[in-house]
Amino acid sequence: MTAPVLEVSDLRVRLRTPRGPADVVNGLSYTVGPGETVAVVGESGSGKSVSVLALLGLLPARVATVSGRALLQGEDLLTMKPERLRQVRGPGAGMVFQDPMTSLNPVLTIGRQLIEGIRAHGDVDKAAARRRAADLLGEVGLPDPERALDRYPHELSGGMRQRVVIAIALSNSPALLIADEATTALDVTVQAQIIDLVEKLQAERGTGVIWITHDLGVVAGIADRVLVMYGGRCVEDGTVDDVLERPAHPYTRGLLGALPDLAEPVDGVVPDLATVPGTPPPPTDLPKGCVFWPRCPVRGDARxxxxxxPLAVIGSAAATLPHRAATWCTEGPEGGRAG
Amino acid sequence: MSDDVLVRARGLEVHFPVRGQGLRRKQAGVLRAVDGVDLDILRGETLGLVGESGCGKSTLGNALLRLIPSTGGTIDFAGTDITSLSGRGLRELRRRAGMVFQDPFASLDPRRTVAQTVSEPLEVHGLRSGRSERAQRVGELLELVGLDPAVAGRYPHEFSGGQRQRVGIARALAGEPDFLVCDEAIASLDVSVQAQVLNLLRGLQRQLGLTLLFISHDLSAVRHISDRIAVMYLGRVVEIGPAAAVGTDPQMPYTQALLSAVPLPHPALERQRKRIVLRGDVPSPSAVPSGCRFRTRCPYVFEPCDDVDPALQPAGAPGQLAACHLHGVVGTPATAPDGVTAQP
Structure with a gap:
């Protein structure tokens, strides 16, 4: 078996807020293999973005306390010196954020922003860096890459801008690509283009991908493995088929039930969607027991x-990618048993 | 005009002038946000309006409510021409047709309590005379949208996004409207909250006999809530029909591509699904292609597409219309740039 690109164990993030300490990420553990796509799903406030910002040291140290271990190709990101971390961002891990308008500098040309990254991590002269930048833009499907280098972000459409951000993230052939809601602001047809692009590049380079999204449809299309976050914890993980087709945690079931499904045939009266009552708990005041307990429709166990x-294996423990869920709920529609 | 049509648009246009770069900012072109829309919204139905960003769906919704002026065509509301209504007539339209906005954070005044926000339409339209009667009505409205009437004295910042959207819906319902336009009303909400608001809108529609125009880019949600679906591309309705038909057997190549791009939460299905990936981006609405406006990206483009602007024609299921020459060449020959009709 090949060594994982990223190995996160017991990641915890505590933020200082005016309302007291907020436990935003509470003991997250997962691995990302080469060429593997791990999707992190959850609603706003579940801690999914903070958990990756913490990995790359992008949280302000004054307010955030990060603990745990995050080995990127064997090196711990969380104890790394700032200089080393700066070297790692780029060739080690590239990041694509949600909004391409705010992640590009509006007063610099596309070319300058790309070349900056290329030259920061490699000893290349300007002309060579420019050639490489044009190649990259071509690779991500920007028409007329040579001319695009001299354009400003506002001259491009949203989809084209996001391609530029992806080109920047890929400019140093990172071992790990982190996409945080990278297609959320885009139209579905453009989203399809971007997903195709990332999958193609991933297949060519064997990049490990962490794809953060709230869209379970996108997850079904791209993920090998899924991690469902709620209240800063992983409440369920497993292969994409296990989690989406045989969800074990009441929260995952609620999330899937709340989704209008285009694949479902309509005849006669369309039933109402299932809803999850209530709202997620504030990270400053998490429930003592199961994080989902206050909203859970099937709670009943005294525990x-x-x-x-604990995150316990459901079904066969011998599977290469076990299906795990953190719930005391022992029965499900599929008759699966947790514990 | 038949009684079952509540809102009727014919040849509706909303064009914006595009100013040039020069000192005098002379008009350099025309942005055709809505460009010849024919649309009937039936009394008591939910019509879903889908399309990608920039296709003009929000502009159309705003124009139908006279929130922005149209530059051509006509709008009828309940049998009355409202295209150039003003004064008292326009105020009555404001009561009878309401709007639920996208962003529940921006569409509520942060300095007004929920009660003040919801009771303003009651005052403006003189629907309840006394203060206590208005307070009672506010309570009823809050209850109707699933909020505790006791929250009336609170301010918007004390609510979550979903609750704020409920306040926005209560405000829109205060005038007892016949027609409600929901413009991306669930776009900024989390999945589980989206479901709550979708259920609420469906329930209200049935309970109050409302006519809804549900504008969204989320095809799954639109198909769930709508009786019929209209698809917009570059300022024009290019397909319309029963939700089941448009959602499963679309007849216009653009709708087919749009549907195939919607990710479905079923891994096995996703793996075997064939996606129609369109070439390039949507053309600018200030440079609309001649003939069929979709021809620059259409995988089936053929001869008449360059020259003939396709009209909506029956295709597929009963009641389904598509603007596409694949179902027979019907439409107006392309006009030359100076507005002179070319010879067919």
């Missing part, structure tokens, strides 16, 4: 309120 359920 739900007081005891935190």
């Amino acid at each position: 739900c309120e007081h005891e935190q359920p």
Whole structure:
């Protein structure tokens, strides 16, 4: 078996807020293999973005306390010196953010922003860096890359801008690509183009990808493995088929039930969508027991309120990618047993 | 005009002048946000309006409510021509046709309590005379949208996004409207909250006999809530029909591509699904292609597409219309840039 690109264990992030300490990420562990796509899903406030910002040291040290371990190709990102971290961002891990308008500098040309990254991490002269930048833009499907280098972000459409951001993230052939809601602001047809592009580049280069999204449809299309986050914890993980087709955690089930499904045939009366009542708990005041307990439709076990359920294997433990869920709930529609 | 059509648009146009770069900012062109829309919205139905950003769907929704002026065509509301309504007539339209906006954070005044926000339409339209009667009505409206009437004294910042959207809906319902336009009303909400608001809108529609225009880029949500779906591309409705038909068997190549690009939460299905990936970007609405406006990206483009602007024609299921020459060449020959009709 090949060594994982990223190995995160027991990642915790605590933020200082005016309302007291907020536990935004509470013991997150996962690995990303070469060429593998791990999708992190959850609603706003579940801690999915903060968990990756913490990995790359992008949280302000004054307010954030990060603990745990995050080995990127064997090196711990969390204890790394700032100089080393700066070297790693780029060739080690590239990041694509949600909004391409705010992640590009509006007063610099596309070319300058690309060449800056290329020259920061490699000993290349200007002309060679420019050639490489044009190649990259061509690779991500920008028409007329040579001319695009001299354009400003506002001259491009949203989809084209996001391609530029991806080109920047890929400019140093990172081992790991982190996409944080990278296609959320885009139209579905453009989203399809971007996803195709990332999958193609991933297949060519064997990049490991962390894809953060709230869109379970996107997850079904791109992920090998899924991690469902709620209240800063991983409440369920497993292969994409296990999690989406045989969800074990009541929260995952609620999320899937709340989704209008285009694949479902309509005849006669369309039933109402299932909803998850209530709102997620504030990270400053997480429930003592199961994080989902206050909203759970099937709670009943005495332990739900007081005891935190561990992430336990469901079904076959021998599977290469076990399906795990953190719940005391022992019965499901599929008859699966947790515990 | 038949009684079952509540809102009717014919040849509706909303064109914006594009100013040049020069000192005098002379008009350099025309941006055709809405460019000849024919649309009937039936009484009591939910019509979903989908399309990608920039296709003119929000502009159309605003124009139908006379929130922005149209530059051509006509709009009828309940049998009355409202295209150039003003004064008292326009105020009555404001009561009878409401709007739910996208962003529940921006569309509520942060300095007004929920009660003040929801009771303003009651005052403006003189619907409840006394203060206590208005307070009672506000309570009823809040209850109707699933909020505790006791929250009336609170300010918007004390609510979550979903709750704020409920306040926005209560405000839109205060005038007892016949027609409600929901412009991306669920776009900024989390999945589980989206479901709550979708259920609420469906329930209200049935309970109050409302006519809804549900504008969204989310095809799954639109198909869930709508009786019929209209698809817009570059300022024009290019396909319309029963939700089941448009959602499963679209007849216009653009709708087919749009549907195939919607990711579905089923891994096995996703793996075997063939996606129609369109070439390039949507052309600018200030340089609309001649003939069929979709021809620059259409995988099936053929001869008449360059010259003939396709009209909506029956295709597929009963009641389904598509603007596409694949179903027979019907439409107006392309006009020359100076506005002179070319010879067919």
